[in-house]
Amino acid sequence: MQINIKTIKTLLISALFSLLIIVLPGSLNAQFTLDLESGLVSTGYNDVRIPGNEGTLFSLNEDLDSDSKIFLRIRLNYAIGDRHTLSALYAPLTVLSDGSFSGEVNFEGVLFPAGNEVDATYKFNSYRLTYRYTIVKKPKFDFGLGFTAKIRDAEIALRSGELSGEKINVGFVPIINFRLAWSMSEKFGLLFEGDALAAPQGRAEDVLIAATYRPNDRFGFKAGYRLLEGGAENDEVYTFSLFHYASAGLLINF
DSSP states (O other): OBOOGGGHHHHHHHHHHHHHHHHGGGOSSEEEEEEEEEEEEEEEEEEEESSTTTSOOEETTTTSEEOOEEEEEEEEEEEETTTEEEEEEEEOOEEEEEEEOSSOEEETTEEEOTTSEEEEEEEEEEEEEEEEEEEEEOSSEEEEEEEEEEEEEEEEEEEETTEEEEEEEEEEEEEEEEEEEEESSSSEEEEEEEEEEEETTEEEEEEEEEEEEOSSSSEEEEEEEEEEEEEEESSSOEEEEEEEEEEEEEEEEO
16 A cells, blocks of 8 residues: 555554543553664665566675664653553664666666666665553563554665666555563563564564663663564565664663
């Protein structure tokens, strides 16, 4: 389903407020948590063929050069009691590549000659609204499952002199959400959480494993590794990518 990018924020905010209206009347023990995550992201692989049935297969990080970059992700969690959590996530990602192709590349109907300097842009911004229910709740261990409504704002573009081609895709993706947390002591713990789903049309995984430290009830810290992987294959587009994140985060309860 194609969605105008200008409506993304309106849809997410409307959906969030609708859920809040449903759950707020019965929620006496609620808490907001601001989750700020940053660090370094690098490309594992990024393979592209557009159109998917006629274009040239190439790699944005092997045929071209792509550098690691600083990233930022922002999530707002709303916990209702011990079992219910709503969250909204903004996770932008733009990776730039440059170099030249060893052979001619057909990208979105534009032929890019071999040897010419090429600048490439890979954008995959993610907007997500999540509901999760904590199935197991114990003093040192909890596990929850939920549903994420994800809107992707994706673009792949090549430019070389006067030649340019781009593929823009904005759409909705449903994903399963999960969270597993283990408290090793009063302040230290381990966290394994993410969104993931595979289907015939493609797959998507965004998973974090991290150590956590909570010095008090107001602040928390996390540090670990995040993997973002997925893609789709059809007549219109073939694109599969993997990104590695060295991640650190700050959590603020209020």
